Amino acid sequence: MNAFMLRGSLLLAALSLLAACSKAAPPPEPLRPVLTTVLGASADSGSGIYSGEVRSRYETPLGFRIPGKIAARLVDAGALVKAGDVLARLDPADTALSAAAAEAQLELAVADNRRYRELRGKNFVSQAALDAKETTFKAALAQADLARNQSSYTVLRADQAGVVELVAAEVGQVVAAGQTVLRLARTDTLEVAVAIPETRMPEVRLLKSAEVSLWADEQARFKGVLRELSPVADALTRTYAARVSILNPDARVLLGMTANVKFLSDKTGATAKSRLSVPLTAIFQQEGKPALWIVGADQTVSLRPVAVAAYGETTATLDSGANAGERIVVAGVHKLSAGEKIKAVDQAAAQ
Incomplete structure (x- = not known):
């Protein structure tokens, strides 16, 4: 019985050995595809x-110098105008009445001043009375000039050539003095x-x-x-x-x-030099210092410390540590290990 059991055990061991020898070896694991790019030189300022x-x-807001109601607007947005062109007008009724009243006061002051001069020549009035009339005449003259100026302020003209960039008021609208009606922009x-x-x-x-x-x-x-x-x-x-x-x-x-x-940097300057720009996703922090994964000719990766001159919104400018033409890893940098063999996928081709 013991001999029979021994022969059975040997037979099972032989069968197991044959099964193990006939089993195929497992296939090798496929290489990990990794997104890479080739470094290219760019100007120090070119990354910005x-x-x-x-x-x-020169974008000039234009408005009337006096308040009033807009009676006409002669231009629209986008209109090309020359210096002196009329752009809009206010209702002139009130300023016309003010000008007429000022002219009447001026005529009265002129007549009084002439009469008092004649009376002073005959010594019928004092010099103080004549001085008072002279002062009244000067005040009336200034008021008449002011009224005439305000009458001209009812017309809004372009102070320079340009294009009407904005229309901020319409016909019938009452505007205050200095309120923006149009905005004029120079095209030169x-x-x-x-x-x-x-x-x-x-x-x-x-x-x-x-x-x-x-x-x-x-x-x-x-x-x-x-x-x-x-x-x-x-x-x-x-x-x-x-x-x-x-x-x-x-x-x-x-x-x-x-x-x-x-x-653009000044190419003729002595301090201008060529630098490399890399995506921020390519920067790997090794013991608190920046580094890049460099892809070798045999598709293996190695970690190399670099010096970063400046960080931007999406890129970093290198000061040293890498050369133009070298291939670097730009995604998944935290999943790699030194000496690992990868399948390099070019970033430009992937897009």
Whole structure:
């Protein structure tokens, strides 16, 4: 019985060995696909592209110098006007009555002044009485001049050539003195109004030249120059208002268009140098210091420390640690380990 059981055990062991030998080896695990990109050199200021609106440097609110009821408006929004063109008129009835009353007072003062001069020549009145009439005459003359000026204030004229940007009052509306009726913008002083984040202020302060492109026409590109940079941040957006003048714009540039401004560094300056820009998602923090995953020729990754010159909204500008042409990982950097072999997927091709 023991011999029979021993032979059975040996038979089962042999069968198990044959089954193990005939079983196929498991397939190797597939390589992990990882999103990567190739580093390319860009200008130190090239990473800053800001969207803004085409505005005029001179946008003048126009209003009447006296209160009254608008009797006529001769232009609409978008109208091109020349200096001196009539834009609107007030009802002149009240100013006409004031002018007539002032003229009547002036005529009476002139007659009294003439008569008192004759009486003074005959020594019938005192010099004090004549001086009083002289003063009354001067006051009446000034009042008549003021009434005539106010009559002319019922006509609103363009003080410069431009385009009517805004109409803020209509015929029949009663307006106060100085209330905005129209807004006039000059078309020969076009510029782009942009907002600069506080993180970009140090580099923008050092730059002057820029390139302006239109969103409506990608082929339309113009040279620009930074004209104005606010020293105080907006209380709501915490950004700094800037104005970039467009040099030699053509008919494609219209007020209100969306434009992109790219600040350019001075290539002739001794301090200008080429730097690399990487997405923020590519930065891996190793012991509190920034690093990048570099993809080698054999598709293995290695971690390399880098120095970051500045952080932007979506990108970081490198000061050192990486070279143009190297491939880096731009997504999933926290899931990799040194020496791991991956399947590199180009970011541009994936999009």
